[in-house]
Amino acid sequence: MKQINKLKKEYDDIEIPSELDEMVKQSIKRAKATKKKHSPLKQWSIGVAAASALFIGSVNVSPALAQSMANVPVLGAIVEVFTVQTLTMDKETYQAELKTPAITGLEDEGLQASLNEKYTEENKELFKQFKEEVADMEEVGAGHLGIDTGYEVKTDTEQMLSIARYYVNTVGSSSTTMKYDTIDKHNNILISLPSLFKDDSYIEVISSYLTKEMKQQMADDENISYFAFDGSNLEFMTIQADQDFYITADHKLVISFDKYEVAPGYMGIVTFEIPSDILSDVLVGDTYIR
Incomplete structure:
Protein backbone atom coordinates (compact mmCIF):
# COMPACT_ATOMS: atom_id res chain seq x y z
CA MET A 1 0.00 0.00 0.00
CA LYS A 2 2.89 2.39 0.84
CA GLN A 3 4.44 1.63 -2.56
CA ILE A 4 1.15 2.35 -4.35
CA ASN A 5 0.74 5.65 -2.45
CA LYS A 6 4.32 6.59 -3.30
CA LEU A 7 3.74 5.87 -6.99
CA LYS A 8 0.49 7.85 -6.91
CA LYS A 9 2.30 10.87 -5.40
CA GLU A 10 5.04 10.61 -8.02
CA TYR A 11 2.41 10.50 -10.74
CA ASP A 12 0.48 13.48 -9.29
CA ASP A 13 3.70 15.52 -9.10
CA ILE A 14 4.53 15.02 -12.77
CA GLU A 15 4.23 18.16 -14.88
CA ILE A 16 2.03 17.25 -17.86
CA PRO A 17 3.59 18.63 -21.07
CA SER A 18 1.62 21.23 -23.01
CA GLU A 19 1.76 19.01 -26.11
CA LEU A 20 -0.84 16.73 -24.52
CA ASP A 21 -3.53 19.42 -24.58
CA GLU A 22 -3.80 19.27 -28.34
CA MET A 23 -3.72 15.45 -28.28
CA VAL A 24 -6.63 15.37 -25.85
CA LYS A 25 -8.66 17.86 -27.91
CA GLN A 26 -8.12 15.88 -31.10
CA SER A 27 -9.04 12.59 -29.40
CA ILE A 28 -12.27 14.06 -28.04
CA LYS A 29 -13.12 15.50 -31.46
CA ARG A 30 -12.59 12.11 -33.14
CA ALA A 31 -14.61 10.31 -30.44
CA LYS A 32 -17.58 12.66 -30.95
CA ALA A 33 -17.43 12.19 -34.70
CA THR A 34 -17.56 8.38 -34.42
CA LYS A 35 -19.93 8.10 -31.44
CA LYS A 36 -23.06 7.52 -33.51
CA LYS A 37 -21.41 4.99 -35.79
CA HIS A 38 -20.42 2.29 -33.33
CA SER A 39 -21.97 -0.12 -30.86
CA PRO A 40 -21.29 0.37 -27.11
CA LEU A 41 -18.69 -2.40 -27.19
CA LYS A 42 -16.87 -0.85 -30.13
CA GLN A 43 -17.07 2.62 -28.57
CA TRP A 44 -15.48 1.18 -25.45
CA SER A 45 -12.70 -0.34 -27.55
CA ILE A 46 -12.12 3.00 -29.29
CA GLY A 47 -11.92 4.70 -25.92
CA VAL A 48 -9.30 2.23 -24.74
CA ALA A 49 -7.32 2.78 -27.93
CA ALA A 50 -7.50 6.56 -27.52
CA ALA A 51 -6.42 6.31 -23.91
CA SER A 52 -3.54 4.05 -24.94
CA ALA A 53 -2.45 6.56 -27.58
CA LEU A 54 -2.48 9.37 -25.04
CA PHE A 55 -0.55 7.24 -22.58
CA ILE A 56 2.12 6.34 -25.16
CA GLY A 57 2.36 9.96 -26.26
CA SER A 58 2.77 11.19 -22.71
CA VAL A 59 5.59 8.71 -22.08
CA ASN A 60 7.33 9.84 -25.25
CA VAL A 61 7.23 13.51 -24.28
CA SER A 62 7.64 13.07 -20.54
CA PRO A 63 10.67 11.08 -19.33
CA ALA A 64 9.54 11.73 -15.75
CA LEU A 65 6.25 9.91 -16.36
CA ALA A 66 8.07 7.05 -18.10
CA GLN A 67 10.43 6.66 -15.15
CA SER A 68 7.54 6.69 -12.69
CA MET A 69 5.53 4.08 -14.61
CA ALA A 70 8.56 1.79 -14.85
CA ASN A 71 7.92 0.80 -11.24
CA VAL A 72 4.23 -0.08 -11.73
CA PRO A 73 3.50 -3.82 -12.21
CA VAL A 74 1.97 -4.75 -15.57
CA LEU A 75 -1.73 -5.60 -15.23
CA GLY A 76 -3.65 -8.29 -17.09
CA ALA A 77 -6.55 -7.73 -19.43
CA ILE A 78 -9.32 -5.53 -18.06
CA VAL A 79 -12.54 -7.51 -17.57
CA GLU A 80 -15.68 -5.36 -17.47
CA VAL A 81 -19.42 -5.92 -17.20
CA PHE A 82 -21.79 -3.46 -18.84
CA THR A 83 -25.42 -3.20 -19.98
CA VAL A 84 -25.52 -4.25 -23.62
CA GLN A 85 -29.30 -4.12 -24.11
CA THR A 86 -32.43 -2.87 -22.32
CA LEU A 87 -35.87 -4.20 -23.24
CA THR A 88 -38.76 -2.05 -22.03
CA MET A 89 -42.53 -1.69 -22.00
CA ASP A 90 -44.33 1.19 -20.32
CA LYS A 91 -48.11 1.00 -20.37
CA GLU A 92 -50.62 2.09 -17.75
CA THR A 93 -50.76 -1.27 -15.98
CA TYR A 94 -47.90 -3.13 -17.68
CA GLN A 95 -44.26 -2.23 -17.08
CA ALA A 96 -41.09 -4.01 -18.05
CA GLU A 97 -37.40 -3.15 -17.88
CA LEU A 98 -34.95 -5.91 -18.67
CA LYS A 99 -31.27 -4.97 -18.51
CA THR A 100 -28.94 -7.46 -20.18
CA PRO A 101 -25.34 -7.65 -18.97
CA ALA A 102 -22.35 -8.44 -21.17
CA ILE A 103 -18.78 -9.30 -20.24
CA THR A 104 -15.74 -8.07 -22.13
CA GLY A 105 -12.05 -8.73 -21.57
CA LEU A 106 -11.97 -12.46 -20.77
CA GLU A 107 -9.03 -14.24 -22.37
CA ASP A 108 -11.25 -17.17 -23.31
CA GLU A 109 -13.43 -15.62 -26.00
CA GLY A 110 -15.47 -18.81 -26.27
CA LEU A 111 -16.46 -18.70 -22.61
CA GLN A 112 -17.16 -14.99 -22.85
CA ALA A 113 -19.38 -15.44 -25.94
CA SER A 114 -21.22 -18.32 -24.29
CA LEU A 115 -22.03 -16.30 -21.17
CA ASN A 116 -23.06 -13.22 -23.14
CA GLU A 117 -25.32 -15.31 -25.37
CA LYS A 118 -26.90 -16.90 -22.30
CA TYR A 119 -27.65 -13.50 -20.75
CA THR A 120 -29.12 -12.17 -23.99
CA GLU A 121 -31.29 -15.23 -24.64
CA GLU A 122 -32.56 -15.27 -21.04
CA ASN A 123 -33.89 -11.74 -21.28
CA LYS A 124 -35.26 -12.21 -24.79
CA GLU A 125 -37.27 -15.23 -23.63
CA LEU A 126 -38.51 -13.47 -20.49
CA PHE A 127 -39.59 -10.44 -22.54
CA LYS A 128 -41.34 -12.68 -25.07
CA GLN A 129 -43.27 -14.44 -22.30
CA PHE A 130 -44.13 -11.09 -20.72
CA LYS A 131 -45.56 -9.72 -23.95
CA GLU A 132 -47.64 -12.86 -24.43
CA GLU A 133 -49.04 -12.57 -20.91
CA VAL A 134 -49.83 -8.88 -21.47
CA ALA A 135 -51.66 -9.73 -24.70
CA ASP A 136 -53.74 -12.35 -22.87
CA MET A 137 -54.60 -9.92 -20.08
CA GLU A 138 -55.50 -7.14 -22.50
CA GLU A 139 -57.99 -9.44 -24.17
CA VAL A 140 -59.98 -9.68 -20.93
CA GLY A 141 -59.50 -5.98 -20.29
CA ALA A 142 -57.92 -6.11 -16.84
CA GLY A 143 -54.73 -6.83 -14.97
CA HIS A 144 -51.46 -5.47 -13.63
CA LEU A 145 -48.15 -7.03 -14.57
CA GLY A 146 -44.52 -6.05 -14.18
CA ILE A 147 -41.11 -7.52 -14.80
CA ASP A 148 -37.68 -6.20 -13.91
CA THR A 149 -34.28 -7.78 -14.51
CA GLY A 150 -30.81 -6.51 -13.83
CA TYR A 151 -27.43 -7.48 -12.49
CA GLU A 152 -24.84 -6.70 -9.86
CA VAL A 153 -21.13 -7.43 -9.81
CA LYS A 154 -20.63 -9.09 -6.42
CA THR A 155 -16.90 -9.75 -6.75
CA ASP A 156 -14.29 -8.37 -9.10
CA THR A 157 -10.70 -9.20 -8.23
CA GLU A 158 -7.61 -10.01 -10.26
CA GLN A 159 -8.56 -13.68 -9.99
CA MET A 160 -12.36 -13.85 -9.83
CA LEU A 161 -15.52 -12.28 -11.20
CA SER A 162 -18.92 -13.01 -9.63
CA ILE A 163 -22.05 -11.65 -11.29
CA ALA A 164 -25.54 -11.78 -9.77
CA ARG A 165 -28.54 -11.51 -12.09
CA TYR A 166 -31.94 -10.79 -10.56
CA TYR A 167 -35.45 -11.30 -11.90
CA VAL A 168 -38.45 -9.63 -10.24
CA ASN A 169 -41.91 -10.66 -11.38
CA THR A 170 -44.80 -8.52 -10.10
CA VAL A 171 -48.36 -9.79 -10.18
CA GLY A 172 -50.07 -8.28 -7.14
CA SER A 173 -47.11 -9.17 -4.93
CA SER A 174 -43.63 -9.77 -6.29
CA SER A 175 -41.33 -12.75 -6.47
CA THR A 176 -37.57 -12.46 -6.85
CA THR A 177 -35.03 -14.95 -8.14
CA MET A 178 -31.27 -14.65 -8.38
CA LYS A 179 -28.75 -16.41 -10.58
CA TYR A 180 -24.99 -16.22 -10.14
CA ASP A 181 -21.94 -16.86 -12.28
CA THR A 182 -18.47 -17.01 -10.73
CA ILE A 183 -15.55 -17.04 -13.15
CA ASP A 184 -11.88 -17.81 -12.59
CA LYS A 185 -10.27 -15.15 -14.80
CA HIS A 186 -6.82 -16.76 -14.71
CA ASN A 187 -7.89 -20.24 -15.78
CA ASN A 188 -11.03 -19.20 -17.70
CA ILE A 189 -13.28 -21.53 -15.73
CA LEU A 190 -16.94 -21.11 -14.85
CA ILE A 191 -16.99 -22.37 -11.26
CA SER A 192 -19.85 -24.61 -10.11
CA LEU A 193 -20.63 -25.41 -6.48
Whole structure:
Protein backbone atom coordinates (compact mmCIF):
# COMPACT_ATOMS: atom_id res chain seq x y z
CA MET A 1 0.00 0.00 0.00
CA LYS A 2 2.89 2.39 0.84
CA GLN A 3 4.44 1.63 -2.56
CA ILE A 4 1.15 2.35 -4.35
CA ASN A 5 0.74 5.65 -2.45
CA LYS A 6 4.32 6.59 -3.30
CA LEU A 7 3.74 5.87 -6.99
CA LYS A 8 0.49 7.85 -6.91
CA LYS A 9 2.30 10.87 -5.40
CA GLU A 10 5.04 10.61 -8.02
CA TYR A 11 2.41 10.50 -10.74
CA ASP A 12 0.48 13.48 -9.29
CA ASP A 13 3.70 15.52 -9.10
CA ILE A 14 4.53 15.02 -12.77
CA GLU A 15 4.23 18.16 -14.88
CA ILE A 16 2.03 17.25 -17.86
CA PRO A 17 3.59 18.63 -21.07
CA SER A 18 1.62 21.23 -23.01
CA GLU A 19 1.76 19.01 -26.11
CA LEU A 20 -0.84 16.73 -24.52
CA ASP A 21 -3.53 19.42 -24.58
CA GLU A 22 -3.80 19.27 -28.34
CA MET A 23 -3.72 15.45 -28.28
CA VAL A 24 -6.63 15.37 -25.85
CA LYS A 25 -8.66 17.86 -27.91
CA GLN A 26 -8.12 15.88 -31.10
CA SER A 27 -9.04 12.59 -29.40
CA ILE A 28 -12.27 14.06 -28.04
CA LYS A 29 -13.12 15.50 -31.46
CA ARG A 30 -12.59 12.11 -33.14
CA ALA A 31 -14.61 10.31 -30.44
CA LYS A 32 -17.58 12.66 -30.95
CA ALA A 33 -17.43 12.19 -34.70
CA THR A 34 -17.56 8.38 -34.42
CA LYS A 35 -19.93 8.10 -31.44
CA LYS A 36 -23.06 7.52 -33.51
CA LYS A 37 -21.41 4.99 -35.79
CA HIS A 38 -20.42 2.29 -33.33
CA SER A 39 -21.97 -0.12 -30.86
CA PRO A 40 -21.29 0.37 -27.11
CA LEU A 41 -18.69 -2.40 -27.19
CA LYS A 42 -16.87 -0.85 -30.13
CA GLN A 43 -17.07 2.62 -28.57
CA TRP A 44 -15.48 1.18 -25.45
CA SER A 45 -12.70 -0.34 -27.55
CA ILE A 46 -12.12 3.00 -29.29
CA GLY A 47 -11.92 4.70 -25.92
CA VAL A 48 -9.30 2.23 -24.74
CA ALA A 49 -7.32 2.78 -27.93
CA ALA A 50 -7.50 6.56 -27.52
CA ALA A 51 -6.42 6.31 -23.91
CA SER A 52 -3.54 4.05 -24.94
CA ALA A 53 -2.45 6.56 -27.58
CA LEU A 54 -2.48 9.37 -25.04
CA PHE A 55 -0.55 7.24 -22.58
CA ILE A 56 2.12 6.34 -25.16
CA GLY A 57 2.36 9.96 -26.26
CA SER A 58 2.77 11.19 -22.71
CA VAL A 59 5.59 8.71 -22.08
CA ASN A 60 7.33 9.84 -25.25
CA VAL A 61 7.23 13.51 -24.28
CA SER A 62 7.64 13.07 -20.54
CA PRO A 63 10.67 11.08 -19.33
CA ALA A 64 9.54 11.73 -15.75
CA LEU A 65 6.25 9.91 -16.36
CA ALA A 66 8.07 7.05 -18.10
CA GLN A 67 10.43 6.66 -15.15
CA SER A 68 7.54 6.69 -12.69
CA MET A 69 5.53 4.08 -14.61
CA ALA A 70 8.56 1.79 -14.85
CA ASN A 71 7.92 0.80 -11.24
CA VAL A 72 4.23 -0.08 -11.73
CA PRO A 73 3.50 -3.82 -12.21
CA VAL A 74 1.97 -4.75 -15.57
CA LEU A 75 -1.73 -5.60 -15.23
CA GLY A 76 -3.65 -8.29 -17.09
CA ALA A 77 -6.55 -7.73 -19.43
CA ILE A 78 -9.32 -5.53 -18.06
CA VAL A 79 -12.54 -7.51 -17.57
CA GLU A 80 -15.68 -5.36 -17.47
CA VAL A 81 -19.42 -5.92 -17.20
CA PHE A 82 -21.79 -3.46 -18.84
CA THR A 83 -25.42 -3.20 -19.98
CA VAL A 84 -25.52 -4.25 -23.62
CA GLN A 85 -29.30 -4.12 -24.11
CA THR A 86 -32.43 -2.87 -22.32
CA LEU A 87 -35.87 -4.20 -23.24
CA THR A 88 -38.76 -2.05 -22.03
CA MET A 89 -42.53 -1.69 -22.00
CA ASP A 90 -44.33 1.19 -20.32
CA LYS A 91 -48.11 1.00 -20.37
CA GLU A 92 -50.62 2.09 -17.75
CA THR A 93 -50.76 -1.27 -15.98
CA TYR A 94 -47.90 -3.13 -17.68
CA GLN A 95 -44.26 -2.23 -17.08
CA ALA A 96 -41.09 -4.01 -18.05
CA GLU A 97 -37.40 -3.15 -17.88
CA LEU A 98 -34.95 -5.91 -18.67
CA LYS A 99 -31.27 -4.97 -18.51
CA THR A 100 -28.94 -7.46 -20.18
CA PRO A 101 -25.34 -7.65 -18.97
CA ALA A 102 -22.35 -8.44 -21.17
CA ILE A 103 -18.78 -9.30 -20.24
CA THR A 104 -15.74 -8.07 -22.13
CA GLY A 105 -12.05 -8.73 -21.57
CA LEU A 106 -11.97 -12.46 -20.77
CA GLU A 107 -9.03 -14.24 -22.37
CA ASP A 108 -11.25 -17.17 -23.31
CA GLU A 109 -13.43 -15.62 -26.00
CA GLY A 110 -15.47 -18.81 -26.27
CA LEU A 111 -16.46 -18.70 -22.61
CA GLN A 112 -17.16 -14.99 -22.85
CA ALA A 113 -19.38 -15.44 -25.94
CA SER A 114 -21.22 -18.32 -24.29
CA LEU A 115 -22.03 -16.30 -21.17
CA ASN A 116 -23.06 -13.22 -23.14
CA GLU A 117 -25.32 -15.31 -25.37
CA LYS A 118 -26.90 -16.90 -22.30
CA TYR A 119 -27.65 -13.50 -20.75
CA THR A 120 -29.12 -12.17 -23.99
CA GLU A 121 -31.29 -15.23 -24.64
CA GLU A 122 -32.56 -15.27 -21.04
CA ASN A 123 -33.89 -11.74 -21.28
CA LYS A 124 -35.26 -12.21 -24.79
CA GLU A 125 -37.27 -15.23 -23.63
CA LEU A 126 -38.51 -13.47 -20.49
CA PHE A 127 -39.59 -10.44 -22.54
CA LYS A 128 -41.34 -12.68 -25.07
CA GLN A 129 -43.27 -14.44 -22.30
CA PHE A 130 -44.13 -11.09 -20.72
CA LYS A 131 -45.56 -9.72 -23.95
CA GLU A 132 -47.64 -12.86 -24.43
CA GLU A 133 -49.04 -12.57 -20.91
CA VAL A 134 -49.83 -8.88 -21.47
CA ALA A 135 -51.66 -9.73 -24.70
CA ASP A 136 -53.74 -12.35 -22.87
CA MET A 137 -54.60 -9.92 -20.08
CA GLU A 138 -55.50 -7.14 -22.50
CA GLU A 139 -57.99 -9.44 -24.17
CA VAL A 140 -59.98 -9.68 -20.93
CA GLY A 141 -59.50 -5.98 -20.29
CA ALA A 142 -57.92 -6.11 -16.84
CA GLY A 143 -54.73 -6.83 -14.97
CA HIS A 144 -51.46 -5.47 -13.63
CA LEU A 145 -48.15 -7.03 -14.57
CA GLY A 146 -44.52 -6.05 -14.18
CA ILE A 147 -41.11 -7.52 -14.80
CA ASP A 148 -37.68 -6.20 -13.91
CA THR A 149 -34.28 -7.78 -14.51
CA GLY A 150 -30.81 -6.51 -13.83
CA TYR A 151 -27.43 -7.48 -12.49
CA GLU A 152 -24.84 -6.70 -9.86
CA VAL A 153 -21.13 -7.43 -9.81
CA LYS A 154 -20.63 -9.09 -6.42
CA THR A 155 -16.90 -9.75 -6.75
CA ASP A 156 -14.29 -8.37 -9.10
CA THR A 157 -10.70 -9.20 -8.23
CA GLU A 158 -7.61 -10.01 -10.26
CA GLN A 159 -8.56 -13.68 -9.99
CA MET A 160 -12.36 -13.85 -9.83
CA LEU A 161 -15.52 -12.28 -11.20
CA SER A 162 -18.92 -13.01 -9.63
CA ILE A 163 -22.05 -11.65 -11.29
CA ALA A 164 -25.54 -11.78 -9.77
CA ARG A 165 -28.54 -11.51 -12.09
CA TYR A 166 -31.94 -10.79 -10.56
CA TYR A 167 -35.45 -11.30 -11.90
CA VAL A 168 -38.45 -9.63 -10.24
CA ASN A 169 -41.91 -10.66 -11.38
CA THR A 170 -44.80 -8.52 -10.10
CA VAL A 171 -48.36 -9.79 -10.18
CA GLY A 172 -50.07 -8.28 -7.14
CA SER A 173 -47.11 -9.17 -4.93
CA SER A 174 -43.63 -9.77 -6.29
CA SER A 175 -41.33 -12.75 -6.47
CA THR A 176 -37.57 -12.46 -6.85
CA THR A 177 -35.03 -14.95 -8.14
CA MET A 178 -31.27 -14.65 -8.38
CA LYS A 179 -28.75 -16.41 -10.58
CA TYR A 180 -24.99 -16.22 -10.14
CA ASP A 181 -21.94 -16.86 -12.28
CA THR A 182 -18.47 -17.01 -10.73
CA ILE A 183 -15.55 -17.04 -13.15
CA ASP A 184 -11.88 -17.81 -12.59
CA LYS A 185 -10.27 -15.15 -14.80
CA HIS A 186 -6.82 -16.76 -14.71
CA ASN A 187 -7.89 -20.24 -15.78
CA ASN A 188 -11.03 -19.20 -17.70
CA ILE A 189 -13.28 -21.53 -15.73
CA LEU A 190 -16.94 -21.11 -14.85
CA ILE A 191 -16.99 -22.37 -11.26
CA SER A 192 -19.85 -24.61 -10.11
CA LEU A 193 -20.63 -25.41 -6.48
CA PRO A 194 -19.85 -29.15 -6.76
CA SER A 195 -16.51 -28.37 -8.43
CA LEU A 196 -15.29 -26.76 -5.20
CA PHE A 197 -15.55 -29.97 -3.19
CA LYS A 198 -14.09 -33.49 -3.11
CA ASP A 199 -17.51 -35.17 -3.10
CA ASP A 200 -21.15 -34.46 -2.22
CA SER A 201 -20.48 -34.47 1.53
CA TYR A 202 -20.47 -30.67 1.32
CA ILE A 203 -24.28 -30.77 1.08
CA GLU A 204 -24.61 -32.16 4.60
CA VAL A 205 -21.84 -29.97 6.02
CA ILE A 206 -23.38 -26.75 4.71
CA SER A 207 -26.97 -27.80 5.43
CA SER A 208 -26.13 -28.67 9.02
CA TYR A 209 -24.51 -25.28 9.55
CA LEU A 210 -27.44 -23.44 7.97
CA THR A 211 -29.98 -25.28 10.11
CA LYS A 212 -28.18 -24.21 13.28
CA GLU A 213 -27.65 -20.66 11.99
CA MET A 214 -31.30 -20.21 11.04
CA LYS A 215 -32.47 -21.41 14.45
CA GLN A 216 -30.02 -19.14 16.20
CA GLN A 217 -31.09 -16.11 14.19
CA MET A 218 -34.77 -16.83 14.93
CA ALA A 219 -33.97 -17.13 18.62
CA ASP A 220 -32.09 -13.83 18.59
CA ASP A 221 -34.65 -11.85 16.56
CA GLU A 222 -38.41 -12.45 16.59
CA ASN A 223 -38.72 -10.69 13.21
CA ILE A 224 -36.66 -13.37 11.50
CA SER A 225 -38.34 -16.53 10.27
CA TYR A 226 -36.98 -19.34 8.12
CA PHE A 227 -39.76 -21.42 6.66
CA ALA A 228 -40.56 -22.47 3.14
CA PHE A 229 -43.73 -20.40 2.76
CA ASP A 230 -45.85 -17.95 4.71
CA GLY A 231 -47.87 -19.88 7.29
CA SER A 232 -46.02 -23.13 6.68
CA ASN A 233 -44.45 -25.26 9.40
CA LEU A 234 -42.01 -26.84 6.98
CA GLU A 235 -38.51 -26.04 8.17
CA PHE A 236 -35.38 -25.87 6.04
CA MET A 237 -33.88 -29.30 5.48
CA THR A 238 -31.05 -29.18 2.94
CA ILE A 239 -29.42 -27.17 0.18
CA GLN A 240 -29.53 -28.36 -3.41
CA ALA A 241 -26.37 -29.82 -4.92
CA ASP A 242 -26.30 -26.86 -7.31
CA GLN A 243 -27.54 -24.27 -4.82
CA ASP A 244 -27.05 -20.65 -5.87
CA PHE A 245 -23.79 -19.23 -4.56
CA TYR A 246 -21.01 -16.74 -5.13
CA ILE A 247 -17.51 -16.21 -3.77
CA THR A 248 -16.52 -12.96 -2.07
CA ALA A 249 -13.36 -10.95 -2.66
CA ASP A 250 -11.91 -12.37 0.56
CA HIS A 251 -12.54 -15.96 -0.57
CA LYS A 252 -15.68 -16.73 1.42
CA LEU A 253 -18.51 -18.91 0.13
CA VAL A 254 -21.95 -17.28 0.17
CA ILE A 255 -25.05 -19.47 -0.22
CA SER A 256 -28.15 -17.73 -1.61
CA PHE A 257 -31.86 -18.56 -1.44
CA ASP A 258 -34.55 -16.96 -3.58
CA LYS A 259 -37.51 -15.12 -2.11
CA TYR A 260 -39.96 -17.68 -0.64
CA GLU A 261 -37.42 -20.52 -0.98
CA VAL A 262 -36.69 -20.91 2.72
CA ALA A 263 -38.45 -17.94 4.32
CA PRO A 264 -41.62 -15.83 4.14
CA GLY A 265 -41.77 -13.21 1.41
CA TYR A 266 -40.88 -10.29 3.67
CA MET A 267 -37.40 -11.81 4.16
CA GLY A 268 -36.65 -11.37 0.45
CA ILE A 269 -33.45 -12.88 -0.95
CA VAL A 270 -31.64 -14.65 1.90
CA THR A 271 -27.85 -15.18 1.91
CA PHE A 272 -25.44 -16.83 4.33
CA GLU A 273 -21.66 -16.57 4.44
CA ILE A 274 -20.32 -20.03 5.30
CA PRO A 275 -17.34 -20.16 7.71
CA SER A 276 -14.38 -21.50 5.76
CA ASP A 277 -13.10 -23.59 8.67
CA ILE A 278 -16.10 -25.94 8.53
CA LEU A 279 -15.42 -26.54 4.82
CA SER A 280 -11.68 -27.22 5.01
CA ASP A 281 -12.01 -31.02 5.10
CA VAL A 282 -14.31 -31.25 2.09
CA LEU A 283 -12.79 -28.61 -0.20
CA VAL A 284 -10.72 -29.68 -3.20
CA GLY A 285 -8.23 -26.93 -2.32
CA ASP A 286 -7.91 -23.40 -1.04
CA THR A 287 -7.60 -21.60 -4.37
CA TYR A 288 -11.10 -20.14 -4.16
CA ILE A 289 -12.31 -20.71 -0.58
CA ARG A 290 -10.09 -20.12 2.42
